[in-house]
Amino acid sequence: EFIVFKHDPKQLRIIRRELVKKEKMMIFSQGGGKIGTEVIPVPEEKQRKFCVSEKEVMILAENAQKIRDHYGRPMDIEWAVGNNGKVYIVQARPETVHSMKGDVEEIFYLLEDPIKLTEEGILVENSGIAIGRRIGFGNVKVIESIKNAHLLREGDILVTEETNPDWTSYMQNLGGVITERGGPTCHAAIVSRELNIASIVGADDIVQIMKEKKRGGTNFVTIDCSEGEPRIWLRDVEYDFDTIEFAKLPETKTKVLVNLGIPKGALSAGKYPDGTGLARLEFIINDEIQVHPNTLIDFEALVMRYDILLDQRNKIENIKKSDLYHKDPFNQEIFKLKQTLDKVREITFGYDDKEEFYVQKLAEGIATIAAGVWKTLPDGSPAECVVRLSDFKTNEYANLIGGWIYEGEENNPMLGFRGCSRYVHDEFQQAFMLELRAIKKARDWGLINIIPMLPFCRSPEEARRIMDIMKSEGLVRGQDGLKVYVMAEIPSNIICADIFSEIFDGFSIGSNDLTQLTYGVGRDNEKMIPLMNSYKYNTNSEAIRRSVSHLIKTAHEYGRKVGICGQAPSDDPDFLRFLVQEGIDSISLNFDTFAKGRINTWRTEIIEIKLEAENKSKSYEFLINCDDLINEIRIPRGKLHNMVRKQGKKVDKKLSESKDQFDEIFENIQAISNNFVKEIDQGQITEFSNFFSKFNSQITEYNEKIPILKREIRKFGIY
Secondary structure, three states: OEEEEOOOOOOOEEEEEOOOOOOEEEEEOOOOOOOOEEEEEOOHHHOOOOOOOHHHHHHHHHHHHHHHHHHOOOEEEEEEEOOOOOEEEEEEEEOOHHHHHOOEEEEEEEOOOHHHHHHOOOEEOOOOEEEOOOEEEEEEEEOOOHHHHHHOOOOOEEEEOOOOHHHHHHHOOOOEEEEOOOOOOOHHHHHHHHHOOEEEEOOOOHHHHHHHHHHOOOOEEEEEOOOOOOEEEOOOOOEEEEEEEHHHOOOOOOEEEEEEOOHHHHHHHOOOOOEEEEEEHHHHHHHHHOEOHHHHHOHHHHHHHHHHHHHHHHHHHHHHOOOOOOOOHHHHHHHHHHHHHHHHHHHOOOOOOHHHHHHHHHHHHHHHHHHHOOOEOOOOOEOEEEEEOOOOOHHHHHOOEOHHHHOOOOOOHHHOOOOHHHHOOOOOHHHHHHHHHHHHHHHHOOOOOEEEEEOOOOOHHHHHHHHHHHHHOOOOOOHHHOOOEEEEOOHHHHHOHHHHHHHOOEEEEOHHHHHHHHHOOOOOOOOHHHHHHHOOOOOOOHHHHHHHHHHHHHHHHOOOEEEEOOOHHHHOHHHHHHHHHOOOOEEEEOHHHHHHHHHHHHHHHHHHHHOOHHHHHHHHHHHHHHHHHHHHHHHHHHHHHHHHHHHOOOOOHHHHHHHHHHHHHHHHHHHHHHHHHHHHHHOOOOOHHHHHHHHHHHHHHHHHHHHHHHHHHHHHOOO
């Protein structure tokens, strides 16, 4: 798979290359009276080679643009490369999946906690690729041959090696598809997108894995691609979705961005937000590179070390005249090093220069995210792609391939060797410079919306040293429009905001770390969580609010931007309102809360501008009441949807009526809250108390009705 970036005015650029192993090929039948085609194994030397050249990719990209311009709409294009080496366009037809859907998206979400589900042991780890962001549930059917496809029933989850056009008619009404082979453009992926079904492709050994799960008693599974990751749950996990028309979301002065990590996910999730306020480098390193950067830097030295250790072992065994015991620590170190080197060779196949592999894969991941959010905003500015440089803790780096060689143990990694302290240290500085080369490479490809951001920067002195290192790699602040941001997640960033403003172009508040470091409480400490909420040493608290206010005020005095990319505004609408009231420049949210965050931002901006102080609090209370009612019915409504889905065509009439009632209430409350704000925005309210009473009476009616309906659905087992 190749991704080509078309917005660089200079030229088209290939920004991502993905090589997959090819094990079968179709050829014309050779003699012996045979007519047609036959499938044969791919010769080993060709299995791990790209089947099109970069020159051919560019020819295709150029023609794709011409065809789209000619028809004036997105097109699906089929092509072929002839034996003569020429590229042929064989068909072009209107693209239907995304064009027909327009700006309407179904945002799927679990109604159960994925952490608890994982702790239950029902997650099937797999190497597949999530196609889209849907969730699907059904009876799992492992079918290895098209001959047995007639066994599929409506709502089943198909598990098979791979699909081809012969399977299409059987896939019409499935709950989902999981294949062992294939990539984002394979048959199963394309058809799943067209049919709007959940799909995971390229999951190694999944046929055998699911056979074993079936033998163990598993009959139903849930395919969960809602977070952009390929998750398979071994039971009927409760889920639901909201249908959102993104084009109708209101525009806001405060930019509303999205947090991203998985590069491919940005191509869908990045379409609507005003950019990304947090592109996490750790996801690219963990998922696509998998190797500790120092292992790649020192690869040749490690190979030499392995040879020396082997030689030493041979000498010892010659002296002893017997093999070393396999559990001998010296022997185990040799074995572990061999495993590491073998894995590195496997992952970096095709790259003699291992450092170049690291830079290239990082650059491709960064560029894919930046391309995914690329757009010109209504104010004429480009949508920013803020890339946070690596912020793995010591224990997280140790989990990478080869990490055991370089990482020791820390009692408190959260406060240890992380963020900027790594960048300035001799042990990691070379690895940091590889990250900088990747940033530069991606920007040189035309992705000039990329803004590097430094995490966990403890002091201005540390910051200045890092800016010098960046200059040495050709990343000069202000040159070619380059901006550099810093995370505001340590109290020193707030206290010295004026000094940091002289060094950086902007700040992004990391609310999780800022909260725990302000109050001296570990954010993952289970005993402390209830105390944090009871005694207000959480994010939406006085100390954090004062810190945020001080940062915004100081930064704006220096003409610097302030955003937030922490979890708080995704979880807490009240804190989001506070941020907008304080004049924050941007809010970056998780994608599943983006639409809600945009609406809450719009509400706050309207109320703050249009209403007198005494009417603001009543308006916020009213909207909170609306949101609370929606949240109160969200889970029972989702459970009703699940029950209806499971019953298929033979839905109980009373169940269907209850579902429709909950859907109607859900939509009505949303409409009431939106109309309330729209009327405020029109500025034609003569008597606020009458206006307020009109809307409040409608919500009061639902306050009384919802508890009655919730009691009624207990007969369906929903509590």
